[in-house]
Structures are given as C-alpha cells and as structure tokens.
Amino acid sequence: ETGVTQSPTHLIKTRGQQVTLRCSSQSGHNTVSWYQQALGQGPQFIFQYYREEENGRGNFPPRFSGLQFPNYSSELNVNALELDDSALYLCASSFDPGEAYEQYFGPGTRLTVT
Amino acid sequence: ILNVEQSPQSLHVQEGDSTNFTCSFPSSNFYALHWYRWETAKSPEALFVMTLNGDEKKKGRISATLNTKEGYSYLYIKGSQPEDSATYLCASYFGNEKLTFGTGTRLTIIP
Numbered sequence: 001e002t003g004v005t006q007s008p009t010h011l012i013k014t015r016g017q018q019v020t021l022r023c024s025s026q027s028g029h030n031t032v033s034w035y036q037q038a039l040g041q042g043p044q045f046i047f048q049y050y051r052e053e054e055n056g057r058g059n060f061p062p063r064f065s066g067l068q069f070p071n072y073s074s075e076l077n078v079n080a081l082e083l084d085d086s087a088l089y090l091c092a093s094s095f096d097p098g099e100a101y102e103q104y105f106g107p108g109t110r111l112t113v114t
Numbered sequence: 115i116l117n118v119e120q121s122p123q124s125l126h127v128q129e130g131d132s133t134n135f136t137c138s139f140p141s142s143n144f145y146a147l148h149w150y151r152w153e154t155a156k157s158p159e160a161l162f163v164m165t166l167n168g169d170e171k172k173k174g175r176i177s178a179t180l181n182t183k184e185g186y187s188y189l190y191i192k193g194s195q196p197e198d199s200a201t202y203l204c205a206s207y208f209g210n211e212k213l214t215f216g217t218g219t220r221l222t223i224i225p
Binding site (some may be wrong): 003004031035040041042043044046048056057058090092099100102103104105106107108 | 118145146148150155156157158159160163165203205207212213214215216217218
C-alpha cells in the first residue's frame with residue numbers, strides 16, 4: 001500500500017507568480033483534501049475533491065484552484081502569489097469524503113513567497 | 115466562524131508520567147472529532163475518529179474520550195515515552211463544513 005506523496009518538498013516563488021503543487025493519493029482512496037498551514041496555526045481547509053469534482057471549499061479566494069485526475073491524484077494551483085501564501089501545504093486522501101473516514105496526510109510542500 | 119481550541123499549547127512531561135490534553139469545539143451541528151499525531155519532519159498520522167457522545171477509543175498507551183453535549187474531547191497518554199513527543203492535533207466536522215483543526219498541543223517527553 002503506497003502512502004500519500006507530495007511534490008515538490010520545498011519551493012520558493014516570487015510575488016505575482018503562479019505555482020502548482022502535486023499530490024498522489026493512497027491506493028484505493030477517491031477523495032483528496034488540501035490544507036494550508038501558516039506559522040503558528042492549525043491546518044486550514046482549502047478544498048476537497050471527490051471523484052474528480054470539487055466537493056467543498058474553505059474560505060480561500062478563487063486564485064486557489066485545484067484538479068483531481070482519474071487516478072485520483074490531485075493538483076493545487078495558486079495564481080498571483082502573495083507574501084501571505086507562504087505556508088506548508090498539506091494534502092490528505094481518504095477512502096470516502098464522509099466525516100467518519102480518517103485522512104491520510106502527505107508530508108507537505110513548504111512554499112515560500114518572496 | 116467555527117473554532118476548535120486545544121489546550122495547553124505546549125507541554126513538557128517526564129518520561130514514564132501520564133498526561134492528558136483537551137480539545138474544545140462548538141457542540142451544535144457536531145458530526146465527528148478526529149485526533150492526529152504529527153511528529154517533526156513526518157506526515158500527520160490519524161489516531162482516532164469519534165462520532166458518538168461517550169465514545170472512548172484506545173490505541174496502545176493512548177486513549178481518547180468524547181463529550182459532544184458539552185463540546186470537548188480528552189486525549190490521554192499513559193506512561194509517556196520519548197517517541198510520544200509530537201504535536202497532537204484535533205479536528206472537528208460541523209454540518210457540511212470539512213475538517214476544522216485546532217492549533218495543536220506540542221508534547222515534549224523529557225528522558
């Protein structure tokens with residue numbers, strides 16, 4: 001059973017640029033959620049994808065967008081990067097989107113915006 | 115805004131001692147409570163998912179209880195070991211909202 005992987009591990013971008021982060025789900029999981037963890041805070045929910053459709057979105061602007069592919073891997077895209085976007089981005093997969101299913105997290109991508 | 119609060123923020127415990135910490139959440143529209151353990155440089159790892167008032171779960175030396183009427187959960191660690199050093203996160207589902215996380219309790223076990 002392969003765990004959740006994320007790439008890249010670290011990334012440095014300049015304000016105004018665009019970035020794509022990638023996540024491979026655990027085998028057998030059809031749901032991926034993305035979280036942003038800023039310094040000193042808990043992870044904040046960005047959005048969730050279930051069977052390639054967006055299935056819920058947190059309080060993030062439209063410049064945060066995502067995709068889920070037929071193999072259930074996922075991308076998080078952020079346009080027009082701002083300094084406040086500097087954070088650890090976590091993805092998590094689960095067997096189903098329901099509340100009773102534990103989430104399996106990747107190690108995260110550390111994004112620094114300068 | 116639905117807030118999940120964890121206390122204490124950090125904790126130092128002598129090896130062999132037992133400890134516990136708290137997760138508080140709004141009791142209305144509650145669906146589920148998750149606990150995760152996050153060791154430095156690793157991925158957060160699921161410990162428990164609890165949905166029913168009075169739920170008690172146990173995994174080895176770690177256990178958790180849930181009170182949905184008053185909106186809190188306790189995580190207990192018995193006989194702390196150095197490998198228990200980690201940040202412990204709780205997160206709750208409310209209605210159609212997805213997981214809302216607290217800021218975590220950072221536990222350090224002193225050998």
